[in-house]
Amino acid sequence: MAVAYEVAGLTKRYPGPKEVLANDRIDLRITSGEIVGIFGPNGAGKTTLVRQLMGLLRPTAGQIRLFDHDLVREPTAATEYVAYFAQETSYFWYLQARELLIITGRLRGFSTGEAKDQAEDLLARFGLQAMANRTLSRLSFGQARFVVLLTVFMGNRPILILDEPTNDLDPLHRRAFWDYLWEMNSREGITVLLVTHNVHEAEHVVHRVVIVDAGRIVASGTPGELKAGLEGQARVEIALANPLDEHELPTFAGCERLPAKRNTLLLQAARENVEAVIRAVYDRFPSGAVSDLRVVPPTLEDVYVQTVGKEWV
Amino acid sequence: MKGFWAAARKFAVSSWLVFVSQVLEIRHLWFWSLVMMSFIPLTMLGFLLLFGDASPERVIYIVTGSITYSVALQAGLALGQGIGSMKVRRVFDYYASLPITKLSFIFGLNLKALVLCVPSTLTLLAIALLAFGVRLVNSGWLPVAFVLGGFSLAGLGAAIGFYSRSGQIASIATQIATPILVFFAPVYMPEAALPTFLRYTAWVLPTTHVARLLRSAFGEVVEGTGQSVVILVGFVILSVILVQRGLDWRGDRPLA
Numbered sequence: 001m002a003v004a005y006e007v008a009g010l011t012k013r014y015p016g017p018k019e020v021l022a023n024d025r026i027d028l029r030i031t032s033g034e035i036v037g038i039f040g041p042n043g044a045g046k047t048t049l050v051r052q053l054m055g056l057l058r059p060t061a062g063q064i065r066l067f068d069h070d071l072v073r074e075p076t077a078a079t080e081y082v083a084y085f086a087q088e089t090s091y092f093w094y095l096q097a098r099e100l101l102i103i104t105g106r107l108r109g110f111s112t113g114e115a116k117d118q119a120e121d122l123l124a125r126f127g128l129q130a131m132a133n134r135t136l137s138r139l140s141f142g143q144a145r146f147v148v149l150l151t152v153f154m155g156n157r158p159i160l161i162l163d164e165p166t167n168d169l170d171p172l173h174r175r176a177f178w179d180y181l182w183e184m185n186s187r188e189g190i191t192v193l194l195v196t197h198n199v200h201e202a203e204h205v206v207h208r209v210v211i212v213d214a215g216r217i218v219a220s221g222t223p224g225e226l227k228a229g230l231e232g233q234a235r236v237e238i239a240l241a242n243p244l245d246e247h248e249l250p251t252f253a254g255c256e257r258l259p260a261k262r263n264t265l266l267l268q269a270a271r272e273n274v275e276a277v278i279r280a281v282y283d284r285f286p287s288g289a290v291s292d293l294r295v296v297p298p299t300l301e302d303v304y305v306q307t308v309g310k311e312w313v
Numbered sequence: 314m315k316g317f318w319a320a321a322r323k324f325a326v327s328s329w330l331v332f333v334s335q336v337l338e339i340r341h342l343w344f345w346s347l348v349m350m351s352f353i354p355l356t357m358l359g360f361l362l363l364f365g366d367a368s369p370e371r372v373i374y375i376v377t378g379s380i381t382y383s384v385a386l387q388a389g390l391a392l393g394q395g396i397g398s399m400k401v402r403r404v405f406d407y408y409a410s411l412p413i414t415k416l417s418f419i420f421g422l423n424l425k426a427l428v429l430c431v432p433s434t435l436t437l438l439a440i441a442l443l444a445f446g447v448r449l450v451n452s453g454w455l456p457v458a459f460v461l462g463g464f465s466l467a468g469l470g471a472a473i474g475f476y477s478r479s480g481q482i483a484s485i486a487t488q489i490a491t492p493i494l495v496f497f498a499p500v501y502m503p504e505a506a507l508p509t510f511l512r513y514t515a516w517v518l519p520t521t522h523v524a525r526l527l528r529s530a531f532g533e534v535v536e537g538t539g540q541s542v543v544i545l546v547g548f549v550i551l552s553v554i555l556v557q558r559g560l561d562w563r564g565d566r567p568l569a
Contacts, residue, residue, distance in 0.1 A: 054410055055410075056406060056409055056410065076412070078410075079410060079411055079412040079413075080412050082410075083410075084406075084410040086403060086406050086407075086410075088403050089403065089406075089407075090402060090403040090404040090405070090406060090407040091402070092334065092337075092338050092404070092407075093338075094337065094338050094339065094340050094341050095334065095337055095338055096337075099334075099337060103330055103333065103334050104411070106326070106330050107327060107330050107411045107412070107413060108411060108412060109412065135340075137341075
């Protein structure tokens with residue numbers, strides 16, 4: 001498989017009185033056809049990283065190669081290969097959904113006929129024909145965002161960079177989008193760099209995960225490889241009938257309490273301790289206080305929490 | 314040669330698409346955009362006529378001054394405000410991540426502003442010709458002045474838009490540049506009416522030459538029009554060089 005991106009020593013500083021080191025000597029290789037999830041807490045430097053990969057931001061140091069192009073010297077080369085969906089995306093509120101798709105396809109080099117055909121295919125695929133002639137201002141925010149998201153498919157770019165693509169989308173559209181992305185990857189071999197906080201959702205789509213924290217890559221591997229670090233562990237999810245404050249939450253021997261919402265208790269324990277932990281939970285809480293209890297294998301989200309060590313709720 | 318035509322075609326198509334997307338994006342504001350573009354030159358015309366005589370010579374100065382104001386400033390400098398506002402709305406990233414050149418982006422935006430100036434220019438001309446009886450002698454200078462005027466300030470407008478840190482700063486910079494370009498140049502008055510010092514500095518202001526060409530169309534200035542065309546073409550070339558080489562729409566902009 002060809003190497004799509006080869007990143008070496010990528011560093012980005014935002015100068016100023018309080019200089020920010022947003023990316024710190026990042027090395028990354030992305031192969032054609034991969035779907036790579038880039039996870040990390042807010043302010044970790046994910047968006048800065050992908051904006052450099054899109055040629056929208058000049059690195060302070062380091063190299064970025066996109067196929068045969070040196071992207072630091074030739075940032076516009078990215079526009080020929082990559083379609084980008086920005087986290088804080090732009091809205092053409094007074095363009096109709098169909099117009100936006102067609103204009104984007106045309107600007108990516110399609111003829112009018114090709115752009116129209118592709119736009120119609122996308123509108124039909126996602127059941128958007130009824131709203132195709134409405135301006136984005138007359139759609140709900142989620143619908144407008146979804147239309148803008150679909151523009152990344154116009155013009156058939158081999159690489160997509162998607163920064164928080166499914167924010168504000170309803171579950172049906174999220175699922176439809178992930179299915180299509182997966183289909184495009186399997187059928188057309190597109191490469192995807194996916195920045196998201198929705199680790200749980202992305203876990204089912206990505207081939208490989210890169211976790212970024214404080215501007216550096218702190219973990220990298222396939223979901224299976226990363227989860228192997230938690231092998232022999234299980235997570236006990238306890239839904240409480242009444243929410244408890246932090247100081248009221250009990251601790252239990254033989255397990256670690258993970259951050260969670262106020263009415264949920266998350267415990268991570270070695271598999272052999274799970275039974276004892278469950279018994280201790282029922283001993284600790286009065287009858288009816290536990291409304292649900294599940295034991296689940298470790299997820300990518302657990303890997304994330306353990307790696308980054310920050311609250312993920 | 315084949316490569317040149319392919320590049321020229323790509324430039325034309327992408328400029329046209331930027332123009333179309335921008336015109337459609339203000340479809341709810343078409344009427345108000347035309348009102349805004351017409352309001353200042355028309356009120357300026359009314360004001361100056363109200364407080365002075367309406368001799369044909371004076372009418373020519375006021376009408377050509379108002380058209381100059383409309384074309385050179387609204388079409389050229391409004392670009393700065395437009396780009397500044399695009400930055401705020403993140404529309405900039407949309408275009409910057411597409412395979413279009415900065416030049417076609419600026420050309421498309423400028424074309425939109427120029428097209429929006431057409432109704433106010435025609436209105437001013439109609440008022441001059443029908444209400445005040447002035448005559449067009451060399452009408453061929455009108456489109457030349459209109460197009461060169463619109464594009465001669467594109468570079469300055471683009472620079473204001475690209476380098477202003479926010480839409481508000483772009484707006485302020487534009488409002489500072491406007492009186493310098495209009496009132497420090499012989500736009501509404503003969504060159505002889507300017508203080509000596511300004512007569513020299515006015516030569517490096519495109520508005521001086523747009524107004525001269527427009528006055529030529531009414532037969533007012535006969536000498537030096539060719540020189541003004543050359544100077545305006547020079548400004549257009551400078552704008553192209555500035556946009557192509559000097560302005561960076563990628564660069565070091567962090568997310569605000």
